[in-house]
Structures are given as structure tokens and as C-alpha cells.
Ligand SMILES: Nc1ncnc2c1ncn2[C@@H]1O[C@H](COP(=O)(O)OP(=O)(O)OP(=O)(O)O)[C@@H](O)[C@H]1O
């Protein structure tokens with residue numbers, strides 16, 4: 001299992017979510033963040049204060065996946081989040097030791113895979 005963390009442009013979120021849905025990727029966490037990329041530092045004066053690093057609004061996506069879902073997940077994000085301009089973001093893939101689904105107590109492979117919806121889900 002892996003945790004795919006993607007830092008993307010806020011305006012690309014909808015496209016990325018559609019691409020992930022099409023890749024059958026379901027569970028995810030989305031957080032607004034601010035960040036700084038690999039751009040070289042320029043010391044500027046901003047309202048009387050010397051600022052070294054400009055921070056940009058980004059969105060952080062966290063997606064826990066089983067190993068065979070890593071490639072489709074990364075491909076979906078790469079394609080949907082790209083503009084080709086600097087600041088498109090980054091994708092990190094981290095190893096995951098365990099995953100637990102709290103409701104059922106399921107663990108790892110069973111817990112990270114989406115549960116097929118059943119009629120009882122809607123009762
Ligand atoms: N090494 C990193 N570690 C953690 N977060 C990062 C790292 N690099 C980039 N980020 C996050 O990703 C966001 C977008 O980064 P960005 O796309 O500018 O990366 P870059 O390496 O500078 O590539 P580019 O040349 O396309 O701008 C940053 O604002 C930051 O939130």
C-alpha cells in the first residue's frame with residue numbers, strides 16, 4: 001500500500017477529481033495548503049517587510065491506495081493537473097504500513113479497497 005500525496009493548483013482540483021473518479025480511485029483527503037516550490041529565492045520588500053519566500057495557494061490531495069492502484073492514480077493526476085507552466089505541483093508516493101477501516105475493523109488490503117455499495121448503505 002502507498003500514500004499518494006499530490007500538491008496541485010486549486011483551479012485544477014475539479015479536473016483531477018474527475019480523472020481520479022474515472023480511474024476508479026475513491027477515498028481521498030483534500031486540504032488547502034500554501035507552499036513554495038523549487039524556484040530560486042528572491043529577496044523582496046513587501047509592505048516594508050523583507051520577504052524571502054513567496055507562498056502560493058495549493059491543494060494537497062492524500063490518497064491511500066493498494067499497490068496496483070499507484071500507477072493509475074499517478075497517471076490521472078499527472079494528466080489532469082498539468083498546465084505546463086511552472087508551479088503545476090508535485091506528487092509524492094510514500095510506503096504505508098497499515099490501513100484500518102474503523103467501521104468494520106478491516107485491515108490493510110481489505111480496508112484500503114472501496115467497499116462495494118449495497119442496498120443497506122441507503123437504508
Ligand atoms: N520538495 C518539496 N517538498 C514539499 N512540497 C513541495 C516540494 N516542492 C514543491 N512542493 C509543493 O508543491 C507546490 C508546487 O511546487 P512547484 O510546482 O512550484 O514545484 P517546482 O519543483 O518548483 O516545479 P516547477 O518548476 O514546475 O515550478 C509548492 O508550492 C509546494 O507546496
Ligand SMILES: [Mg+2]
Pocket residue numbers: 036037038039086087
Ligand atoms: Mg516552482
